[in-house]
Amino acid sequence: xxxxxxxxxxxxxxxxxxxxxxxxxxxxxxxxxxxxxxxxxxxxxxxxxxxxxxxxxxxxxxxxxxxxxxxxxxxxxxxxxxxxxxxxxxxxxxxxxxxxxxxxxxxxx
Amino acid sequence: xxxxxxxxxxxxxxxxxxxxxxxxxxxxxxxxxxxxxxxxxxxxxxxxxxxxxxxxxxxxxxxxxxxxxxxxxxxxxxxxxxxxxxxxxxxxxxxxxxxxxxxxxxxxxxxxxxxxxxxxxxxxxxxxxx
Numbered sequence: 001x002x003x004x005x006x007x008x009x010x011x012x013x014x015x016x017x018x019x020x021x022x023x024x025x026x027x028x029x030x031x032x033x034x035x036x037x038x039x040x041x042x043x044x045x046x047x048x049x050x051x052x053x054x055x056x057x058x059x060x061x062x063x064x065x066x067x068x069x070x071x072x073x074x075x076x077x078x079x080x081x082x083x084x085x086x087x088x089x090x091x092x093x094x095x096x097x098x099x100x101x102x103x104x105x106x107x108x109x
Numbered sequence: 110x111x112x113x114x115x116x117x118x119x120x121x122x123x124x125x126x127x128x129x130x131x132x133x134x135x136x137x138x139x140x141x142x143x144x145x146x147x148x149x150x151x152x153x154x155x156x157x158x159x160x161x162x163x164x165x166x167x168x169x170x171x172x173x174x175x176x177x178x179x180x181x182x183x184x185x186x187x188x189x190x191x192x193x194x195x196x197x198x199x200x201x202x203x204x205x206x207x208x209x210x211x212x213x214x215x216x217x218x219x220x221x222x223x224x225x226x227x228x229x230x231x232x233x234x235x236x237x238x239x
Contacts, residue, residue: 001153003119003142004168025119028111032155032195034144035116052121077113080152106113 005088011039011078013093022091023049023075036079037091038103045071054103075103117201128160128193128205136211137218140164143192157192158205160217164191184219191216 003025011019020041028035040049048068052058054075059065078093078100085092093100117123119142126139141159163185166178185191193214197207211217228234 001144001146002159002168003124003144003155006144006153007120007124023120026113026116027119027123027155029115029117029201030111032198033111034152034154035111035113049120055118055121057121083152086146086153109112109114 001086001088006034006037006086006091009087009089009091011037011091011093013097014084014095017097019076019093019097020045023054026077034080036077036106037083038075038077039100040071040075040103042071042074044068045074048072048075055107056104072104073102076100077103077106122201123205126201126205128158128207130207130209130211130214132210133206134211136207136214137161137191139205141168142195155195157194158198159192161191187216191218193217 006025007022009022011022013019019039021039022037023040023045024038026035026038027033038049038054040054044067047064048054048071051064051068053065053068054072076097078091078095082093082095082100083091084094123139123142128136128139130136137160139158140161141164142155143157143159144153145156146153162181163178166174166176166181168174169177193207197209199206199208207214
């Protein structure tokens with residue numbers, strides 16, 4: 001399985017609802033183990049994740065920050081333990097969307 | 110266990126990152142990575158970094174990516190894209206550094222090596238300023 005395949009996969013929650021594509025994969029720095037995936041949908045979600053707004057790495061310009069604000073709020077982190085099946089085309093979770101942690105909150109932990 | 114805050118983003122900290130060898134010579138970019146799913150059902154982990162036009166073409170997909178990957182594969186004897194075992198990686202920031210020297214990694218950049226050998230043999234190549 002390739003990392004790029006997982007990056008293109010669609011995330012499905014326990015009830016079968018599509019949560020959108022995988023936006024990012026978080027890796028442990030020492031073991032290179034996948035600790036979870038970031039999922040997000042909606043307008044400007046791709047830009048929010050590709051340019052670092054979703055992680056708080058980018059702060060400006062103001063217009064882009066405003067356009068990506070909604071996608072940043074909607075980004076969720078699914079820990080590896082919440083993944084039932086790793087795909088490759090679909091990543092199936094064993095939890096519902098409401099049980100996932102907002103990405104910004106997960107990054108503070 | 111690694112916290113989310115201490116983890117790295119594969120999109121930002123790994124994919125397309127410059128790779129340098131032990132002597133800090135650039136040897137390519139991370140075009141993809143190989144993931145292994147453990148038999149015990151644990152989370153996948155990276156086993157190798159994929160480098161080169163074949164890996165990039167396969168990642169891009171479509172007709173352009175397919176053509177790129179097929180052309181690159183024809184120049185290789187090994188059917189799979191060039192790879193670097195992840196155990197060779199020393200650190201990821203600010204660029205991916207590996208513990209080995211490029212000369213000790215024959216699977217990496219074979220076309221560039223082939224061209225370098227021809228250029229070294231060309232008349233006047235020895236007079237080039239360093």
